[in-house]
Amino acid sequence: MAKIFVTRHVPGPGLQMLKDAGHELKINEEDRPLTEEEFNAELSSGEYDGVLSLLTDKIDVKVFDSAPSVKVFSNYAVGFNNIDIGEAKKRGIVISNTPGTSTNAVAEFTIALAMNIAKRVDEGDQFIRDGKYKGWNPNLLIGEEILNKTWGLIGAGRIGGRVAEILHKGFGMKIIYHDIKRNEDLEKDFGAEFKENIEDLIRESDIISLHVLLDETTKHLINKERIEMMKKTAVLVNTSRGPVVDEVAIVSALQNKKIRGFATDVYELEPSLAEGLKELPNVVLTPHIASATEEARNAMSVQAAENLIEFFAGREPKYIVG
Numbered sequence: 001m002a003k004i005f006v007t008r009h010v011p012g013p014g015l016q017m018l019k020d021a022g023h024e025l026k027i028n029e030e031d032r033p034l035t036e037e038e039f040n041a042e043l044s045s046g047e048y049d050g051v052l053s054l055l056t057d058k059i060d061v062k063v064f065d066s067a068p069s070v071k072v073f074s075n076y077a078v079g080f081n082n083i084d085i086g087e088a089k090k091r092g093i094v095i096s097n098t099p100g101t102s103t104n105a106v107a108e109f110t111i112a113l114a115m116n117i118a119k120r121v122d123e124g125d126q127f128i129r130d131g132k133y134k135g136w137n138p139n140l141l142i143g144e145e146i147l148n149k150t151w152g153l154i155g156a157g158r159i160g161g162r163v164a165e166i167l168h169k170g171f172g173m174k175i176i177y178h179d180i181k182r183n184e185d186l187e188k189d190f191g192a193e194f195k196e197n198i199e200d201l202i203r204e205s206d207i208i209s210l211h212v213l214l215d216e217t218t219k220h221l222i223n224k225e226r227i228e229m230m231k232k233t234a235v236l237v238n239t240s241r242g243p244v245v246d247e248v249a250i251v252s253a254l255q256n257k258k259i260r261g262f263a264t265d266v267y268e269l270e271p272s273l274a275e276g277l278k279e280l281p282n283v284v285l286t287p288h289i290a291s292a293t294e295e296a297r298n299a300m301s302v303q304a305a306e307n308l309i310e311f312f313a314g315r316e317p318k319y320i321v322g
């Protein structure tokens with residue numbers, strides 16, 4: 001039996017699974033992330049063997065130093081950029097995550113964001129709420145159709161792959177993709193075309209969506225120079241991590257109508273927004289909810305719990321990072 005600290009209450013059956021497996025849980029019942037000081041103080045009690053952490057918990061050298069008894073951090077997320085993986089590896093601390101659990105949720109959300117911009121849904125909603133709707137107008141809020149347009153995927157892993165599948169089966173779009181490695185299944189199954197050079201993809205796409213992990217190679221992957229290569233009618237969608245896009249550069253590009261629109265679920269300095277972002281009409285902003293479906297959050301909770309259960313049973317968890 002292990003003692004596990006849960007950094008915030010999570011939905012789904014995972015916590016009960018841990019209890020049923022005989023583990024003792026202490027759950028932060030505050031409806032907010034713990035501050036760094038609170039987190040370190042809790043762990044330094046030395047009473048915990050494992051932690052169920054969230055992407056809002058910064059897990060670094062300081063945390064590892066204050067928690068020598070903790071041998072495993074099970075991150076309730078696919079992403080793990082909140083954790084110093086290199087340092088964990090050096091110390092023999094196991095880090096696990098929950099890939100596959102939110103693939104469909106995030107893929108559907110990505111497409112919903114793009115459609116929102118293309119069809120000007122939020123702008124229409126705001127127009128009505130502002131009391132501006134005075135009757136049908138042939139010139140009002142003209143959007144665009146995505147049939148026969150080109151969708152560029154940056155990152156062709158699970159989520160990018162599911163986006164490609166939905167687009168191929170349902171929307172009749174041409175799909176191009178860029179990744180550090182080729183995904184031949186995507187080409188065979190959904191007619192996607194590989195672009196070895198990311199700039200070629202950026203120049204040719206009508207809609208670009210981002211599906212990469214955040215690390216030093218993907219920070220500001222979408223920068224001023226690359227935004228300038230986009231079509232004037234392009235839409236950029238980000239459901240990966242905020243810092244993948246240079247937010248100041250994208251605000252300036254949108255203010256100057258260099259591209260058609262930007263839809264994002266994630267922010268460079270989350271939860272803060274770059275100055276000017278929320279004043280723009282051609283953006284759609286959501287609060288990091290792409291995976292917030294009952295199905296995905298349940299699956300995340302099950303996987304995060306299973307990773308801990310396996311670890312404490314002396315077996316290798318299914319999803320280890322690093």
Ligand code: DGY
Nearest residue numbers: 076077078079102291
């Ligand atoms: C993840 O899993 O990394 C998402 O950002 C939150 O669900």
